[in-house]
Amino acid sequence: MLRQTPGQPLVAREVSEQLAKDHPDRVTSAQTVRNGLQTLVAKNLAEKTRQQGNVMYTAHTDAPATPATPPPAGDEPTSGKATPAAEKVPAEV
Secondary structure (H helix, E strand, C coil): CHHHCCCCCECHHHHHHHHHHHCCCCCCCHHHHHHHHHHHHHCCCEEEEEECCEEEEEECCCCCCCCCCCCCCCCCCCCCCCCHHHCCCCCCC
């Protein structure tokens, strides 16, 4: 929702209402939306400001669409060679 209106501040209630319209089959509480917005702020993908007693969230206009995350540990092979189980062997008929 914030990415649809970059640079425009929104309150959590507006984001929650828009999510309910966009995804009527999913039930989400306002607190869950606020927690998600706080996570975006913590990851520096959004900004939190106070305006006239309201907490406003604004998406950064230069933020990437999806944050770059490193691959999980343990998914990398220990050597540069492929394991025998990963190699494809043609079947004999």
